[in-house]
Amino acid sequence: MMKSHMMKHRSHALAPAGVNRSLTLMLAVLATAMLLLQPLAANAKGAPESFADLADKLLPAVVNVSTTQVIEGKSSMPDMPQFPPGSPFEDFFKDFFDKNGGGGQHPQKRKATSLGSGFIIDYRKNGDAYVVTNNHVVEGADEVSVILQDDTRLKAEIVGRDAKSDLAVLKVHTDRKLPSVGFGDSTASRVGDWVVAIGNPFGLGGTVTAGIISARGRDINAGPYDDFIQTDASINRGNSGGPMFNMQGEVIGINTAIFSPSGGSVGIGFAIPSNAAQVVIEQLIQYGQVSRGWLGVHIQVVTDSIAETLGLKKAEGALVASVIEDGPAAKAGIKARDVILEFDGKHVNEMRKLPRIVASTPVEKAVSVKVWRDGKIKTLSVMIGRLDDDKEVVASADEQPKGKTAEHALNELGLTVSLPTAEVLQRFDLADGVDSLVITDVDADSQAYEEGIRAGDLLTEVNQEKVKTPADAERVVKAAKKDGKRSVLLLIEGQAGFRFVAVKLQ
Structure with missing residues (x-):
């Protein structure tokens, strides 16, 4: 009797009185669904409880970059007053203004200083340590110093800088073993991933902020190869050149720009992806400059109407507006009106992707290019040239047509x-x-x-x-x-x- 009573009580616990069979079945299905969803919930990554351990590990490798530039300008002293000829005050005031640099006669030199950020990379050669920062942090500087976390100031030498990517590499010499950080794979980072930014905002020194990746592939018209990571981690003036880390402590971006009407953070910051930056940094260390591939074409966006006119199924690729005479493209047979759909095995889904692909292609490499011409795909082979920043392209023109006609x-x-x-x-x-x-x-x-x-x-x-x-x-x-x-x-x-x-x- 006791046993049957217990069984009866247990059945009441599983299916309370008044619950029909269909409802019982629905509850069973929901329970099964919850069990199936448990592995997904276990794999989801929540917000970290703290960034303290990560910050302790990374802060020593992040530095402040201080630059000094000598600027010549006129003295702020007023011009010497004018006196009647022979006035006893004339010689007195002339001596006074000459000694103090007044009267606008002697240009005055002053030192202008600015602060930015940087980070020590895990690359060392002959006792030299290398620091990565932004080009705009050190551009025009007469003196550059790197300030470590313990306030040690080291004189730095500019190894090389690249205006197009806004990157620069500095070198410091010290017998100390300096902490360093390594690069991660920026392409593996996803929108919504946590990131940590460390830098020197407003000259305040090592400051840690955290946020997420807000967007990828941003073009902010900063240069021809824009492909920025956007983040809501607080980035302010002075953060330029500082690293953006993933949760494994790897550098996946170099903080470069902010969108701000006021000059302060409004939650929209931009970083150069590490995968793009590494190629530039390695060339700056090895050669002091960057060698980029050159195709020799002017390109434009393929709009829906242009795609329809050319017989393309969808608007994609890069439309060749003109071909530079004697350039790599001209020698390979690429023509104006061609639409470049594939370059060196990489699909060109949009126009602005092509300059980045070409620039990263080794000089004198023969690559396959697929173009859309006269309603079909044509494959050409192009020997990539070297982009010369100082080279000017002059278009030739034929003789002006003779005769005059009404509009x-x-x-x-x-x-x-x-x-x-x-x-x-x-x-x-x-x-x-x-x-x-x-x-x-x-x-x-x-x-x-x-x-x-x-x-x-x-x-x-x-x-x-x-x-x-x-x-x-x-x-x-x-x-x-x-x-x-x-x-x-x-x-x-x-x-x-x-x-x-x-x-x-x-």
Whole structure:
């Protein structure tokens, strides 16, 4: 009797009175689902209880970077007052102002100092330790010092700096064994991961802040190779050049810029990814400068309308607006209007990705390039050249067309064009030697105006055909309309260079 009573009591505990069979089944399903979700919950990473252990480990390797620059300027003393000739005060005041540098006669030298951040990397050679920081921290500096966590000040030498990536490497010599940090894989970091930033904000010394990765691949127009990690970890003035760490204590970014109307942190900071920075840093240490690959093309974004005009299924790749004469691309047979879809086995899903891929490609390496041309993919081989920052590219021009004609309106495009006559060239302040049509007016209600085409720009091609007279342009536009085309592709040359613009026919 006792045994049956216990069994009865237990069954009541599992299925209370009044619960029907369907509800019991639903509860069982929910219980099973909770069991299946337990491994996922166990794998989820919560917020760390403290960053103290990580900070203790990393702080000694983060340094303050102090720079001094000598600036010449006029003295703040007022000019010497004027006296009548022979006045007894004239000689007195002249001696006084000469001794004190007044009167604007003697430029005064003063030292301007600034502070930034940096970190010691695990690379040592002949007793020298290397420090990574931002180029803008040390640019123009006459003296650079590195201040360790214990306030030891070491004189630093600039090994090399690179303005395009905003990176610099310093070298300090000491018999001490300095702590250092290593790089991690920035591509493995995900949006939402915890990060720690350490630096010298407002000159306050080793300051630790924490946050998460807010976004990746940010382009903030800081340079041609922008690919920043965005974070909400507090980054302020003076944090420039400091490291961004993951939870394993590896450097995955170099804190470089902030978005701030006031100059203080508003939760939007940007760091150079470690994978991009390492290539630059290694070259600066080895050669003192950076060698980048060069393709020799001007490129632009492939918009939906351009993709439709060229027969691409979707807007992707980099559209070649022009090819530099005798450059690697020209020698390989790459042409204007080609869309580069793949470079050295790497898919080019958007235009701004191509400059980074090319720049990181070794010089004199033969790479395969897939381009979209005339409705199909063509594979070419390109020998990569060396990017020369000092090299200027000058476009050659043919003899100016002779003869004068009235301006002609291309109503289907909302444009008015003219031959490059002397009067037209003077009106728009254009150089002699222009062999393209000059756009003299743009309808403000047209798509051409919305796409940024303006009077004074040059119209070089319409639908991949060279146009040298208004009649040429009119003929190509009429033919496109007759063939049922909804838009035409224009090659425009403006102040920013060549670019393709797809304009719908009105």
